[in-house]
Amino acid sequence: MRSMCSLRKTVAIAILVGFAALGAHAQQSKLFGISAAEYASRRAAVRAAAKGAIVIIQGPTEAGDIELVRFRTRNEILYLTGVEASAVLLAILPEGDPSGKREMLFVPAVSPGMSQWVDAVPGPGPESEALTGIQSIVSTRAMWEKLEPSVRAASTVRLVGAAGQEARFSPNGQIEERLKRINPAVSVEGRAERLINPLRWRKSAAEADNLRKAIDATGIAQRNCTSAIRPGATELEVEGAILAGFRKGLAVREGFPCIVGSGPNSCILHHFSNERVMRAGEVVVVDIGAEYNYYSADVTRTFPVSGKFTPRQRDLYQLVLDTQRACEAYVKPGKTTMRDLDMYARGLMAKSPLRAKDRDGNERTMDSFFAHGLGHWLGMDVHDVQGDSNVLMPGTVFTIEPGVYIASEGHGFRIEDDYLVTETGLEKLSRYIPSEIAEIEALMRPKTAAGARTPARGNPRNPRGARLRRR
Ligand SMILES: [Mn+2]
Structure with a gap:
């Protein structure tokens, strides 16, 4: 002010x-x-x-x-x-x-x-x-x-x-x-x-507020982009809806190029070209971060292009979400290191009964498909600077972003949220951006032109069950 x-x-x-x-x-x-x-x-x-x-x-x-x-x-x-x-x-x-x-x-x-x-x-x-x-x-x-x-x-x-x-x-x-x-x-x-x-590594209250604003703008974009996700639309249309959401949230620029990866592109971790046409039955990974006052958010959601996940997609999505939740609970401020948390996540994935085939056709446990690190520091750089240690110290901000990428099945899943380490635990700064399967599918339901949520078919408040056309 x-x-x-x-x-x-x-x-x-x-x-x-x-x-x-x-x-x-x-x-x-x-x-x-x-x-x-x-x-x-x-x-x-x-x-x-x-x-x-x-x-x-x-x-x-x-x-x-x-x-x-x-x-x-x-x-x-x-x-x-x-x-x-x-x-x-x-x-x-x-x-x-x-x-x-x-x-x-x-x-x-x-x-x-x-x-x-x-x-x-x-x-x-x-x-x-x-x-x-x-x-x-x-x-x-x-x-x-x-x-x-x-x-x-x-x-x-x-x-x-x-x-x-x-x-x-x-x-x-x-x-x-x-x-x-x-x-x-x-x-x-x-x-x-x-x-x-x-x-820079440890954030002040004012810096955390800048990050909250960046994350708010990113939340607007994550919701807004679902109106552009549908079979036949391009990834670029989704990117357009994301940028509109950023500006609505008063972010003048993005912290990094928007990643909108559909179908096979969902397995490309830094997919920036965003030119593919999405097809029914696929998923699309949306990894984006608005920049506000020089601080960048970094939030990933994975959406079903047709509006609903297949049973296989649900299983893989839920594994990623459960891994993220378990990691949140595992952190001891001032004790846990980034590396501890990464190892813990890989161990959880290895224990899952799910299996998938690698590029050579061999059945593997899920940890083999977790292709990147679990997270990174967040701040003025989206991959922010580190201080004098790898420990999750109070005041630091970081991401937890487990993922599995199964090229043989043509889909990848990533869920990424942003956390402030406090004296006693974690504050999930991006908690207002939904990530449960039911919430993600609800976001994919058609919206009115004004952007209001249309109740689902059979909802008592909408007895006619009218389906409005997507924009
Ligand atoms: Mn990230």
């Missing part, structure tokens, strides 16, 4: 914080759902972890004069600044830096005529500093002049991304050259992500 507050409220907050680091404006504003104070504490944590080194993070640059894709900055820049602008550079400076500053953000100058062409972005100066809580926001043109005393005094500079030989022809390589010219003795090291990843 970014509403203006009454003068009285401003004064009260200013007194509470004792006119501390941030102005009243910064106290009020949230950038991408995160307060200026939270961004400041993230920068302070990186500064402490850098142990006297300067940390430099360079954001990406928009290509060309007119942008044809919606700009997205790199996660490390957004995580530490809340600023989504092209061609920025963040320098986090050590204690005792000669500039007397904690940090400097360099942004391109903003000219008055730009506002007719592009959306407003923070420019250099006090207004942006007040908005973001960043101590010093300076024009990129003055960058090396401003950084020179800091670089002269530094023994180490750490870059996010590659350094040295590996970075030779990249933008980081140019920065390194510049740094060495100012101070030939300075040591330039890459992979400063390692200072940031442990912070």
